[in-house]
Amino acid sequence: MKTTFREENQTYVMSFDGRLDTAASSQTEKDMQVLYDCEGHDIVLDCSKLTYISSSGLRLFLGLIKNARPKGSHVFLSGLNDDLRQVFDETGFTALFQLL
Amino acid sequence: MKMDKRDRLSSAVFLVIAALLLELTTAVQYYSTRHNITKQVTEMAQHDLSKTRHITLIKEEVEMTIMKAMPTFERLTKRGDEDSVRIVIRDILEHQKAIVGIEYCPIEQGRDPRGVYLYKDDELGHVTEHPIDFDFTKRSWYHQGINSDGFWGEPYMSNYKVILMCTFARSIRDSNGRTIAVLGADVPMRMLSALTAKLHDIQQRSLLPLILLHVLGLILLGFIIQRSVRNARRLEAIGAEKERIANELNVARNIQLAMLPKTFPPFPDRKDVDIFAQLTPAREVGGDYYDFFIRDEKLFFCIGDVSGKGVPAALVMAVARSVFRMLTERESAPDRIITQMNDSMARENDYCMFITLFIGVLDLPTGRLRYCNAGHKAPLLDSKPIPILPNLPVGVMMGHKFVAQETMIDSGSTLFLYTDGLTEAENAEHALFGEQRMYDVYAESIAQHDNPTALIGRMEQAVRSFANGTDQSDDLTMIALRYTRQQFSARIQQSLTLPCDVSQTPRLSEWVEGICEQLEFSPSATMQTNLAIEEAVVNVMNYAYPKGVAGEVRIDAEANDKRLKVTITDSGQPFDPTTRGQVDTSLDADERAIGGLGIHLIRRYMDSINYERFDGHNILTLRKKIDGGTSDSDKTNI
Numbered sequence: 001m002k003t004t005f006r007e008e009n010q011t012y013v014m015s016f017d018g019r020l021d022t023a024a025s026s027q028t029e030k031d032m033q034v035l036y037d038c039e040g041h042d043i044v045l046d047c048s049k050l051t052y053i054s055s056s057g058l059r060l061f062l063g064l065i066k067n068a069r070p071k072g073s074h075v076f077l078s079g080l081n082d083d084l085r086q087v088f089d090e091t092g093f094t095a096l097f098q099l100l
Numbered sequence: 101m102k103m104d105k106r107d108r109l110s111s112a113v114f115l116v117i118a119a120l121l122l123e124l125t126t127a128v129q130y131y132s133t134r135h136n137i138t139k140q141v142t143e144m145a146q147h148d149l150s151k152t153r154h155i156t157l158i159k160e161e162v163e164m165t166i167m168k169a170m171p172t173f174e175r176l177t178k179r180g181d182e183d184s185v186r187i188v189i190r191d192i193l194e195h196q197k198a199i200v201g202i203e204y205c206p207i208e209q210g211r212d213p214r215g216v217y218l219y220k221d222d223e224l225g226h227v228t229e230h231p232i233d234f235d236f237t238k239r240s241w242y243h244q245g246i247n248s249d250g251f252w253g254e255p256y257m258s259n260y261k262v263i264l265m266c267t268f269a270r271s272i273r274d275s276n277g278r279t280i281a282v283l284g285a286d287v288p289m290r291m292l293s294a295l296t297a298k299l300h301d302i303q304q305r306s307l308l309p310l311i312l313l314h315v316l317g318l319i320l321l322g323f324i325i326q327r328s329v330r331n332a333r334r335l336e337a338i339g340a341e342k343e344r345i346a347n348e349l350n351v352a353r354n355i356q357l358a359m360l361p362k363t364f365p366p367f368p369d370r371k372d373v374d375i376f377a378q379l380t381p382a383r384e385v386g387g388d389y390y391d392f393f394i395r396d397e398k399l400f401f402c403i404g405d406v407s408g409k410g411v412p413a414a415l416v417m418a419v420a421r422s423v424f425r426m427l428t429e430r431e432s433a434p435d436r437i438i439t440q441m442n443d444s445m446a447r448e449n450d451y452c453m454f455i456t457l458f459i460g461v462l463d464l465p466t467g468r469l470r471y472c473n474a475g476h477k478a479p480l481l482d483s484k485p486i487p488i489l490p491n492l493p494v495g496v497m498m499g500h501k502f503v504a505q506e507t508m509i510d511s512g513s514t515l516f517l518y519t520d521g522l523t524e525a526e527n528a529e530h531a532l533f534g535e536q537r538m539y540d541v542y543a544e545s546i547a548q549h550d551n552p553t554a555l556i557g558r559m560e561q562a563v564r565s566f567a568n569g570t571d572q573s574d575d576l577t578m579i580a581l582r583y584t585r586q587q588f589s590a591r592i593q594q595s596l597t598l599p600c601d602v603s604q605t606p607r608l609s610e611w612v613e614g615i616c617e618q619l620e621f622s623p624s625a626t627m628q629t630n631l632a633i634e635e636a637v638v639n640v641m642n643y644a645y646p647k648g649v650a651g652e653v654r655i656d657a658e659a660n661d662k663r664l665k666v667t668i669t670d671s672g673q674p675f676d677p678t679t680r681g682q683v684d685t686s687l688d689a690d691e692r693a694i695g696g697l698g699i700h701l702i703r704r705y706m707d708s709i710n711y712e713r714f715d716g717h718n719i720l721t722l723r724k725k726i727d728g729g730t731s732d733s734d735k736t737n738i
Contacts, residue, residue: 095686
């Protein structure tokens, strides 16, 4: 699991590359700390290279949105492949994020 | 609605009084009528008598007057002195009250009939002459009088006054006896009508008390009718109330029956279990209860009998059903289910209602039956009752610890559960159907290889012919359950043992992907299988062993052309992920709990999940159909 972070026009963008399974989730949680520290910035989670996500990964996403929303941030998801989109649908996560 | 006793009494008293009054009125009316009729008849007779006397008097007076005047009329007629005739007539009219007019008709040969007519035109006796302008020869008095010495003609309507007139006619003859004139004396009939009016008076006077009596009678009758109508209405209201209660009971019965699984066969796609159940309430609603369903490859079933019958028992049964359904969502151990049901139902059990209950949880892949009995009769298995601990019925004592038991059900065996409505069914001689008869029918049924439906049909037939038309006194419930273990011949068999460490999940996923490749799964199916197995294994790693305790988790995969079966075994503390509540995926982020997603994903991506605690191991089995999709319709075991 590889993550990259960049800031574009007051928007935080994080790209995920690879498998976000349970084993990868603790490192990814650390990587996402920068997003947790947002101050009203909009956040884009670029999932175009994400190949797998387990419930541990989903929990990180849920934790992020719970943290960012009260600060006025919007969390966007982009590039989900069909299989992952289905996982998000099954767990009701699609409704929690704004999909790009 | 209940009719008050006092009300009924007052009603009876009123009716008796009414009847007595009616009798009295009838008696009074009878005697009064008799008296009146006697009086009336006497009066009428007397009246008739006086009338006759009166008429006779008038008649005689008139006849006498005319007779007396006859010689004068003879003389004057012979002389042809009509002026004198007029004077005589006038004199008669003025002195004789009864006669109001006199016709004098001389008969002269060869001349048209003519005559003199004088009459009194008012009560003062003023006499006037009036030309005769009618053909008197057509009058009966003239006809008859022409040859008569005195004849009363029939009454006729007078030409001058609208009154009924009667004329006394008499011929006037010469010395040779030849009629030379006819004399008619008119007597009005009104004399008689005055008498008639008097008679009416008499009648009216005597009618008055009768009418009063009738009115009284009618009022009384009205009272009685009003009273009857009121009673009828009340009865009608009671009838309507009864009908309403019957309707509601009928609805209640339908609701109660709707709570029971009653589609048979209940699991047409399954080869491992066949069930038939039947509940026959003794009344509209009853306290018997059964339920069954499959969750995570386990058949949960129960049979119960609430103390008492009818609506109270039905209410307790409904509560028991809800509690059972609620608890079994999260609990697979029958002793814990019953213990919690008992605690929940014994609390605030003011009416001391209780329920005998048998709960079974049959692990369908293995045939292991875990059960807990709470005061119910032991089910039959292989021709004998299974060993049971009696325990207390549910609802008797809070905090009672129920103990579970366990047995293996051989493939092909049929478990038979019943309520005491079966063994205590009575015939006309109050003999009981009894356990021996039940054993015999069961044994025969097994010998005949009956399926569950046939077994219950046979048992019902036996009870019916035993009762022989005697009313069913108690609810009767029977369940027959046949288990057939499904054998699995695996084409692929692989296993992996991992230390309890989540950093090991990449190894797991590599292993799973290898199996999926052999089974030619699509990338989507591979991803889903991988996800489900990872979630299951991570669950074990996180929860089965306490922090700091080393342990292992073993994963076995078996597959044939139809199924993939993955068994995850650990020797940690008991942990049943299937009893975790469902995640509400419709909640917003703020309300969403962080946990519970893993089991949710397993349920979504595998066809079944099954947990068994056996021999110190947690055994979690996931099954997935191979020929595409996560269909819920075909759950045939491997």
